[in-house]
Amino acid sequence: MSVLVTGGAGYIGSHIVRMLQQSSDVIVVDNFSTGRRERITDVPIYDIDLAADSSVREVRLVLRRHDVRAVIHMAALKQVGESVEQPVRYYRENTQTLAHVLEAMEAESVPLLVFSSSAAVYGSPAADLVSEEDETKPVNPYGSSKLMGEWLVRDVAKATSIRAVSLRYFNVAGAGSAELADTVPANLITLAIDALARGSAPKIFGDDYDTPDGSGVRDYVHVEDLASAHIAAIDYLSKTHESYSAVNVGTGTGASVKEVLAELVEVSGSTIEPKVTERRAGDPAAVVADATRIKERFEWTPTHSVRDMVESAWSAQLHAEG
Numbered sequence: 001m002s003v004l005v006t007g008g009a010g011y012i013g014s015h016i017v018r019m020l021q022q023s024s025d026v027i028v029v030d031n032f033s034t035g036r037r038e039r040i041t042d043v044p045i046y047d048i049d050l051a052a053d054s055s056v057r058e059v060r061l062v063l064r065r066h067d068v069r070a071v072i073h074m075a076a077l078k079q080v081g082e083s084v085e086q087p088v089r090y091y092r093e094n095t096q097t098l099a100h101v102l103e104a105m106e107a108e109s110v111p112l113l114v115f116s117s118s119a120a121v122y123g124s125p126a127a128d129l130v131s132e133e134d135e136t137k138p139v140n141p142y143g144s145s146k147l148m149g150e151w152l153v154r155d156v157a158k159a160t161s162i163r164a165v166s167l168r169y170f171n172v173a174g175a176g177s178a179e180l181a182d183t184v185p186a187n188l189i190t191l192a193i194d195a196l197a198r199g200s201a202p203k204i205f206g207d208d209y210d211t212p213d214g215s216g217v218r219d220y221v222h223v224e225d226l227a228s229a230h231i232a233a234i235d236y237l238s239k240t241h242e243s244y245s246a247v248n249v250g251t252g253t254g255a256s257v258k259e260v261l262a263e264l265v266e267v268s269g270s271t272i273e274p275k276v277t278e279r280r281a282g283d284p285a286a287v288v289a290d291a292t293r294i295k296e297r298f299e300w301t302p303t304h305s306v307r308d309m310v311e312s313a314w315s316a317q318l319h320a321e322g
Helices: 011-020 055-065 080-085 087-108 141-159 188-197 223-239 257-268 292-297 306-321
Strands: 002-006 025-030 045-047 068-073 112-118 163-169 171-173 203-205 220-222 244-249 275-277 286-289
Touching: 002 011, 011 025, 011 223, 025 055, 055 068, 055 087, 068 087, 068 223, 080 087, 080 141, 087 112, 087 141, 112 141, 112 223, 141 163, 141 244, 163 223, 171 188, 171 223, 171 306, 188 203, 188 257, 188 306, 203 257, 220 223, 220 306, 223 244, 223 292, 244 292, 257 306
Parallel strands: 002 025, 002 068, 025 045, 068 112, 112 163, 163 244, 171 220, 203 275
Antiparallel strands: none
16 A cells, blocks of 8 residues: 655655555655655655645545545644744644645545644643543633644545545653654753753753642553554554544553653763742643544554653654763
């Protein structure tokens, strides 16, 4: 099967591409605004701005040329803080790129779509364990743009022969190899590694939550496990008659900020202790995925631990410095 990965030169996308190469013909579309070309080897690459109206025709040609049967749509803007500052840009680009891909897929009768969504669609959930049936109430434009994307995918799947699944990622971390590492310090582990690399203390935003150690609890999933979830999603779509579903991608187990940073301090050999600061507004005490649906429907089970994520991310940092 030929699979097109949009945003395939990005951090997550490049891991998906590498894993897909073991079993499928892979094609990448990326505009390289944040993706890095050196992450991708031995696959056809097309530099296309999916937000442009002309992209529909360009993507149609790619789909036809490579007889693509499935699309994994990763291309999107994804910085939460930036989305608050530039909401119009986020709504426009994250919905336009998806709409153009769907238009091209429908025109070329490509049947399967895996859409990269986010647990940000839940906002600040009331329950610690979050299921796909819980209310979606995003608290920032990034999360709202992802929810709008889910609605668009759902409605297109109902109206056409496209079968689709939206994968709601929880906290993604780690690296399959140094060259594929996340280079943007924007989540707990990458921010902490960046701080240690600068000789600063990683920050713990609040230690007075109603959790076992007082720090926030989150569900962390290794990027390689996330990549395997996309392949499992394609396999599922190939066998099901269901037009659309949304599925959490998480482990179902939480780890606290203090636990994650303790692992990092140990792995790095650092003598710099994390520093507790004030809570951030809107941060819930605990957010953990109910992973029942993905495990049952996709027969998918994560295989990496938090330690694996921390070790691989730190190793990538050493490689970058070396």
